Amino acid sequence: MDSNKMKRELEARLSREDRMISYDREKDQLRIESKLAGKGITISLGGVVAKWHNEKEKAIDEIVYYVEEGLRAMVEPVQLEDHEKRIFPVIRSSSFPKEAEEGVPFLIDDHTAETKIYYAYDMGKTYRLIDSKIIEMEKWDPSRIREIALFNARSLSTSVKEDQVAGNIFYFLNTNDGYDASRILNKGFLNEMETRIEGTFVLAVPHQDVLIMADVRNDRGYDILAQMAMSFFASGRVPITALSFLYENGQLEPIFILGKNK
Structure with a gap:
């Protein structure tokens, strides 16, 4: 499989009368645009x-x-009023675009040096990031969106899978609901997990569909977490960061782990 074959395969599966498909040979990128939405x-x-x-x-x-x-979400209307339970925060990389393609800025808040908080309107199988155009049309105060989103994040399930490797304990939250990384904003949940930690509490959000929490009890634990984070980061559909975070006194501090072992 090469880019040309992949291009033909995707064109065959995504072509429709209400879409335009173009190919940028220099960047090796395929663009699928909705004629109705004027976006793609x-x-x-x-x-x-x-x-x-x-x-x-x-x-x-x-x-x-x-x-x-994604294309379906672009043409469906967003109605915040009476749909408050659809509003959630999502974690993105600090390098993630700050505005939609048409130049409309997203609602964004600082989180860490590596991550930022965006806000999403859930549409079932996907979601749409909330931008200033939506806020203006709905006549909502951004602070209301933030408050509701964080409240809804606290209502998300927090069941974890546990694994022990080389004397360290790793907890994985992976529900595939689109908001796994968002659980890092649930301070109550993190504080509860902290009571279970005997070593150093370290977290990672390599992509949007996983939250890794580690009870690091020896140096090998840092290496294992770094390898896990990099592997998840490389395979995630919406990568966030391969760096990990120390959790101390209710604060997240990005750390760089230089792996020594494979």
């Missing part, structure tokens, strides 16, 4: 090809699903 999604073919070599057809199915749901 750009896919870097190199990344999809790389995932295909590991996951085969699953990689193609995943990107097709992402595009289909």
Whole structure:
């Protein structure tokens, strides 16, 4: 599988009369645009090809699903009033775009040096990031969105899977509801997890669909967490950061772990 074959495969699966598909040869990117919305999604073919070599057809199915749901979200109306339970915070990398393609800024808050908080309107199988145009149309105060989103984040399930490696304990939260990384904003949950920690409490949000928490009890634990975070970061559909965070006194502090062992 190469970029040309991937381009043809995606074009065949995503072509519709109400869409325009274009290819940027220099950047090796395929763009699928909704004629109705006047907006679209750009896919870097190199990344999809790389995932295909590991996951085969699953990689193609995943990107097709992402595009289909993303384009659907672009044309569906957003109504905040009476739909408060659909508003959630989402974690993104500090380098994530600050505005929609048409130049409309998203509602964004600082989180850490590596991450920022965006806000989303849940649409079932996908969500739409809330921007200033939505806020203006709905006539909502941004502080109301923030308050509701964080409240809803605290209502999300927090069941974790536990694994022990080399004397260290790792907890994984991976519900695939689109808000796994958002659980890092639930201070009550983090404080509860902290009571279970005997060593050093370290967290990672390598992509939006996982939150890793580690009870690091020896130096090997840092290496293992760094390897996990990098692996998840490389395979995630919406990568956030491969760095980890110390959690102390209710604060997150990014740390760089230089792995020594494989």
